[in-house]
Amino acid sequence: MANFSVQLIDLPDELLFIIFKKLNNVELLYSLMGINKRLDRILYDSIFTRRLTLIRSSSNRHIYPLRDEMLDRFCLEILPKIHHKIEWLTVESLSMERIFLVDDYSNLHQLGLLSIQWEGLERLFDAPNIDMKKKLDNLRCFSLISKNETFCYSQSIVPLLHRMSNLKRLDLYLIIDESKFIDGNCLNNDIINHLPRLNHFIFNIQSRIYEYNQTDIRSNEDIQITFKTFPNHKVISCVDFFPEQNFARCHYYSYPYTMENYDKISNNFPGGLFKCVREISLFDERPFQHEFFIKISEAFPFLQKLTLENFQSQNKKSDEDDQHLSIIEYSYLTELRLLDVHDDYIEQFLFHSKSVLPNNISLSVQYDFLKRVTNHFTREQTRINSAKIKHVFLAGPGQHHLSKDFYQYFPNLQSYCFSLIT
Incomplete structure (x- = not known):
């Protein structure tokens, strides 16, 4: 950037504005602010300071803080100069305390908190210099x-929202652990009634109760009734019970769904069309049948990453049945994680009579399970889809010697790695 900035000095302000508007604001401020007064004057324009997203995101959509040197420069040099110009700020959990303590951001109109670790949020709330x-x-x-x-819905989140009485838009994506389900009545009483200007409320909430008494848990029909006063939204809800892990869950969201991920889908999944979703996880203590995967493929047509957790054997399977099954095509799938599954689900995705996988897919699976399902890498029913796998992550209790049959079975494999599990 240093050589680039030297060349920039020769350009007129109008051209610099055009160039800068095509660049990332955070990278731009980090690289060029402080080089000379002329560049600073341009960079102080609200076009470049009004909206800042002080996070990093990976290709798999995971959220991370800025690099240490970048975060230091923003907190020590850049934010103290432009805090009053920032109107829209997005931060994540690990760095938000440093960023918020720089100044009061007096003109902030829009705030996004992503990938929140609740301990950090509570610590920030308890800071002596924050009112x-x-x-x-x-x-x-x-x-x-x-x-x-989060265990702090009542004591931290609700009081925080009460301080924002002029909110017009609110987006909530939460997993709440309380002694009762947080339903539509709770959202009304705790949040909506305290935000008189609110006209756009998008939410995706999982309310969980551990060590529950099933006789005290309301049905999905009961939950739906609590959302009848939400006139501007269609609300989808689903109630699940997981006796082995001893928790109950009520999952509800405003529809159409706007998030890119949908977590912990069970057999009670109500269906729908989710064009925005790219990543899902499936979990249940009851088996997933082939019909369930048909429903999933239809609901998530642009699915790229799928994680499955289910140790229950499919109870509707036989070689004769396989001949009559509809074959499921996963056109956009790039990553398949089958680490915590019964063998049947590895078959579900590798049998060419059940699924069509795209080329260049990445597979995560326990080595011994894969070896068993493929009959020591010789089984014909799993050969076609296995040939499409380009990267494989193998988990197991020890290192394994990969045989010649393994490499022949995965002819397009570009990389593999082992991870030890005990």
């Missing part, structure tokens, strides 16, 4: 997204 009663009147849009379970 937890101060109203956040400037905020118009707020997003709170976390894949981690």
Whole structure:
């Protein structure tokens, strides 16, 4: 960037604006702010400072903090100069405390909290120099997204939202652990009734109860009734019981669904069309039958990554049945994770009579299970789909010598790795 910046000095301001507008604001500020007064004057424009996303995201859509040197420079040099210009800020859990403590961001209108670790959020709330009663009147849009379970819905999240009385848009993606289901009535009483200007509420919430008494758990029909006062939304809900792990779950979301991932889908999945979703996980203590996977493929037509967890054998399978099954095509699938599964689900995806996998797919599987399902890498029914696998992650209790049959069975394999499990 240094050589690039020297060449930039010779360009007129109008051209610099055109060039800079095509670049990432965070990278731009990090690389060029402080080089000279002319560039600083341009970079201070609201076009480049109004909206900042201070996170990194990987190709698999995981969220990470900025690199240490970049975060240091923003917190020590850049944010102190432009905090009053920021109107839209997106941060993640590990770095948000440092970022928030730089200044009060007096003109902030939109705030996104992604990949939240609740311990960090609670620690931030308890910081002595933060007034937890101060109203956040400037905020118009707020997003709170976390894949981690939270035990602080009542004591932290609800009070935080009460401070944002002028919100017009709210996005919530939460997994809540409470002694009761957080349903539509709770959302009304805890949140909506305290946000009189709210006109756009997108949510995807899993409410979980551990060590439950099934006689005290309401049905899905009961849950649906609590959303009758949500006139601007179609709300989909699903109630599950998992006796082996001793928890009950109520999952509900506003539809159409806008997230890119859909987690812990069970046999009670209500269906629908989810064009935005690229990644899903499947989990149940009851077996998934072939018809379930047909439903999944139809609901998620652009699915790229699938993780499955189910140790229950399919109870509707035989060689004769396989001849009459509809073959499922996964046109966009790039990653398949089958580490915690019964052999039947490896067959479900590798049998060419059940599934058509795309080329260049990545497979994660326990080595001994794969060896057993493929009959020591000789089985014809699994050969066609195995030939499409380009990367394989093998898990097992020890290192294994990969035979000649293994390499012949996966002729297009470009890489593999072993991971020891005990």
